[in-house]
Amino acid sequence: MKQLKTAFSVLFLLVLGGFSFIWIQREMEFREELKQRPMPSGLHPIIEEKRDELVRLASAAGIDIIITDGFRSRDEQDRLHAQGRSAPGNVVTQVQGGGSYHNYGLAIDFALRDGNGGVVWDIERDVNRNGESDWFEVAAIGKELGFSWGGDWRRFKDYPHLEMTFGLSIKELQEGYRPEDVMD
Template structure:
């Protein structure tokens, strides 16, 4: 049984419902990068409710089974949509739960994407686990603090990719100038590439170029 990247990503999308958009995007990127290296992975868990977390915590304690987490409800980044779990697939479609070099390679790929890997933890190694915390502690999240809806990179990409620039004859130059912070668009999400430049705007541009002493 050979599973393709498209199917892996479709399966991932189902598991990533409710996960923060930035974290979900990193999870999909992880699936793609691992697949390119010949390591098919599936996303097994995304958002987990407090009730589900407490039930998982009870496993191996109040309920039969192996202990798989030390986190009670509200004490896992899963509960706030900032974590996901994965597993590696064998060629026959079964899951390989044996931690080997492939698992460690996926861990390294995830870390290259800025994710924190549970396989690096010392007190309780959680090899299937990745999280992206935005610098927020669990106490912060329990108190009601929220992560940004977009990462700084996503905000920058949105700023550069103005809809009314697409297809314009100066599109490449405009984007290059915006990426370098020389010019910016309007607050309504447009750039208005054919609008005349005022003297005030020109002064700001010259100042950003370091031409005003």
């Protein structure tokens, strides 16, 4: 009887080991496929839809906004990162190419417009005269649409920034995961 239990245990471990080997091999193949995925080349369709809705809802609240940025390539991100460091200009981003949700088509930036079509970066402006900052009203609309707002960040306040991560970290996006992987 003892030999039968031992034989069964060995057989069980062999089968379990075989399944583990197959699972590990498939996981490695999947991760390799992820690494081969091309970077996105534009805004994610859901972000495009929510961007347009943000502009429409802000307008309905009496606030004219402009989307100043959306998808950024790695090269564009690197150029922006160089600003205020190795290139002239003010620092406008904290991360290099591949480190921003903009690089994956999951972020937009906005600003207010003045009556002449110019861009206004005044976060205290209240053109619709309701006693609230237009900037913060737009951020609240964005959050209602499912965006996270850079103005809520603790370390670096990025008031123009709205992003939708779909639960994916930058590391996961760098590894090749995409929102479709978590939405299915």
